[in-house]
Amino acid sequence: MESAMARHDAYREEVIGRANVGDTPELVAYYEELAKYETGALWTVANKIEPWQPKSESVPVVWRYRDLREHVLRSVDLVTPEQAGRRVIYLNNPGRREVSAAVGWLYSGLQVMHPGEVASAHCHSSSALRFIMEGRGAYTIVDGHKMTLGANDFVLTPNGTWHEHGVSEEGTPCIWQDGLDIPLVNALEAGFYAVHPDLNQAVTHPVDDSTAAWGGVALRPYGETWNKPYSPLFKYEWEPTYEALRRYAATTDGSPYDGVLMNYTNPATGGPVMATMGASMQMLRPGEKTKAHRHTGSFLYQVAKGKGYSIINGRRYDWQERDIFCVPSWAFHEHANASDRDDACLFCFNDLPVMHALKLYREEALAENDGHQPLIG
Numbered sequence: 470m471e472s473a474m475a476r477h478d479a480y481r482e483e484v485i486g487r488a489n490v491g492d493t494p495e496l497v498a499y500y501e502e503l504a505k506y507e508t509g510a511l512w513t514v515a516n517k518i519e520p521w522q523p524k525s526e527s528v529p530v531v532w533r534y535r536d537l538r539e540h541v542l543r544s545v546d547l548v549t550p551e552q553a554g555r556r557v558i559y560l561n562n563p564g565r566r567e568v569s570a571a572v573g574w575l576y577s578g579l580q581v582m583h584p585g586e587v588a589s590a591h592c593h594s595s596s597a598l599r600f601i602m603e604g605r606g607a608y609t610i611v612d613g614h615k616m617t618l619g620a621n622d623f624v625l626t627p628n629g630t631w632h633e634h635g636v637s638e639e640g641t642p643c644i645w646q647d648g649l650d651i652p653l654v655n656a657l658e659a660g661f662y663a664v665h666p667d668l669n670q671a672v673t674h675p676v677d678d679s680t681a682a683w684g685g686v687a688l689r690p691y692g693e694t695w696n697k698p699y700s701p702l703f704k705y706e707w708e709p710t711y712e713a714l715r716r717y718a719a720t721t722d723g724s725p726y727d728g729v730l731m732n733y734t735n736p737a738t739g740g741p742v743m744a745t746m747g748a749s750m751q752m753l754r755p756g757e758k759t760k761a762h763r764h765t766g767s768f769l770y771q772v773a774k775g776k777g778y779s780i781i782n783g784r785r786y787d788w789q790e791r792d793i794f795c796v797p798s799w800a801f802h803e804h805a806n807a808s809d810r811d812d813a814c815l816f817c818f819n820d821l822p823v824m825h826a827l828k829l830y831r832e833e834a835l836a837e838n839d840g841h842q843p844l845i846g
Contacts, residue, residue: 525799528564579602596628605641607636613670613673614673625702625703650746702736702742705733758841765799768819776813783844
């Protein structure tokens with residue numbers, strides 16, 4: 470029997486306005502003739518390439534830090550930064566393995582460096598971000614700006630910038646999460662990569678000058694001009710971020726779908742930190758359970774504080790501090806804090822700037838069951 474994959478009418482639908490052409494010997498012969506000229510009949514694939522709603526190839530995944538940490542640290546004994554370029558264990562979504570994506574068109578991985586190690590300076594078309602998971606003494610240099618980094622700090626290495634990473638001799642082993650739009654840039658066939666001619670760049674500005682100039686709350690430095698398509702604030706520190714969440718939580722009921730959520734922003738424009746990737750930090754107050762919604766855009770979460778669970782398309786995924794999990798585009802999701810005493814905080818990066826720029830963003834709340842998904846299995 471001819472397999473469904475070999476059929477030309479596998480995607481037909483008996484709906485007015487949709488392609489509904491059945492195979493006949495004459496049509497099959499016609500399709501085979503078209504194929505000789507690298508062409509095809511649209512009606513054989515129209516319903517596949519124009520679905521009624523988004524159908525993500527990504528699947529929800531939780532990458533548990535307690536399972537991965539030992540393997541990440543072991544890589545230090547197996548390869549050097551010079552050999553690997555970047556010593557990273559990447560997150561591979563089962564539905565996106567062919568493009569090495571963690572979810573949608575977003576890449577992520579866990580990078581480890583030991584005291585005294587330095588990765589060579591490079592630049593690329595992809596935008597990148599880092600979220601520090603553990604360790605002391607990590608730093609990043611971006612176009613001559615050096616940032617010292619601590620746990621839960623968030624740092625940018627934007628598209629086209631020279632950047633390198635290292636850990637000071639006085640530091641401890643450091644692990645951080647990388648996030649990049651590599652799959653998106655490759656899908657657009659726009660990726661370039663270069664290694665710095667000197668392998669390392671000079672620090673040409675005072676250390677942590679980016680935070681000193683642009684990190685003031687609702688304050689813009691006098692005389693500073695910035696016209697680049699990414700934030701001049703390369704480092705967003707954890708302590709003021711968490712304090713901002715605490716202060717906001719004391720004055721708002723928050724979102725029924727996201728709790729107390731604040732977006733990291735470009736202080737020069739108020740927009741997202743980079744053109745293709747946005748980021749946020751959200752707080753779930755003790756015992757808080759959000760309602761379910763779905764939206765276009767792919768999301769990758771890291772648990773910065775606390776423990777809880779998320780229900781994604783009807784299945785429960787438990788998480789605790791340092792775990793990473795993904796929510797594919799157009800997947801219903803809701804979050805819950807498992808503690809009745811302590812808050813939980815979720816760092817997230819996403820492709821929402823692309824969705825908004827291309828006018829593709831759409832959101833929908835779950836109307837049934839008081840906004841909560843029934844569990845499957």
